[in-house]
Amino acid sequence: MKKMFQVFSMLTLIALSSAASAAGGHGLALDKAHNDIRDTESLQRGAVLFANYCLACHSLKYMRYNRIANDLGWSNEEVVAKLTYGMNKPVDIVNSHMQEGVALDVFGTEVPDLSLMARLKGPDYIYTFIRAYHQDEQGNWDNKILVGTAMPNVLEGLKRHQSAEDFDQTTRDITNFLEYVGEPIKVTRYDLGIKVMLFLFVLFILTYLLKREYWRDIKH
Numbered sequence: 001m002k003k004m005f006q007v008f009s010m011l012t013l014i015a016l017s018s019a020a021s022a023a024g025g026h027g028l029a030l031d032k033a034h035n036d037i038r039d040t041e042s043l044q045r046g047a048v049l050f051a052n053y054c055l056a057c058h059s060l061k062y063m064r065y066n067r068i069a070n071d072l073g074w075s076n077e078e079v080v081a082k083l084t085y086g087m088n089k090p091v092d093i094v095n096s097h098m099q100e101g102v103a104l105d106v107f108g109t110e111v112p113d114l115s116l117m118a119r120l121k122g123p124d125y126i127y128t129f130i131r132a133y134h135q136d137e138q139g140n141w142d143n144k145i146l147v148g149t150a151m152p153n154v155l156e157g158l159k160r161h162q163s164a165e166d167f168d169q170t171t172r173d174i175t176n177f178l179e180y181v182g183e184p185i186k187v188t189r190y191d192l193g194i195k196v197m198l199f200l201f202v203l204f205i206l207t208y209l210l211k212r213e214y215w216r217d218i219k220h
């Protein structure tokens, strides 16, 4: 009995510590983004929002405009018109408009590339982080998830002018877009997985019928 209790408490400890590390070590529970990478309209809105509110500082160095166009149902002309007012060529990499070295001067730190951020920290982290800004008594902005962060509260104006539901959707769309950017092939991979499972299921039935056929006349 004692042993069982020990095993049980150890398992609880492991579960608790992995939950804490999943939350990124800040000890706060993450909000669920409930985003859907199959929702193309949300991805399109997210791409435009990203271009307007994040691209000034953050790059997506593993992504090109024409790939976004292809995956999100835009033409090559449309993608650059919508995301950079035609300032880029479709084949360009999604680089931020910030010149090298400037970030270090302005923010005292480098601005991370966001290509793989959703893979690194999870979509729910991004969703919670960009919504976690609050003002202290002196009126200074800080972030509950990344206390003392150098990133300004870039969505402040949007939040003030949007209803709570619209702001939820806006931040969900940005998160959705960044999850897509983290693994553009994900939807295809899932679809392939389902096809493989279906194939295996049909194969199982055929094999079973074949087995019955082979053993039909044999007494066993």
Ligand code: HEC
Binding pocket: 050, 053, 054, 055, 056, 057, 058, 107, 109, 110, 111, 112, 114, 117, 126, 129, 130, 146, 148, 149, 150, 151, 152, 154, 155, 174
């Ligand atoms: C004015 C420049 C600027 C803009 C615009 C900006 N960021 Fe940032 N961002 C930063 C800086 C600087 C950091 C590094 C923060 C730090 O290390 O404290 C950062 C860090 C981050 C991180 C990583 C946080 C972590 O835990 O390390 C994420 C995610 C992020 N930004 C998302 C976004 C999104 C999404 C947008 C658009 C809605 C955006 N940022 C717009 C400057 C910016």
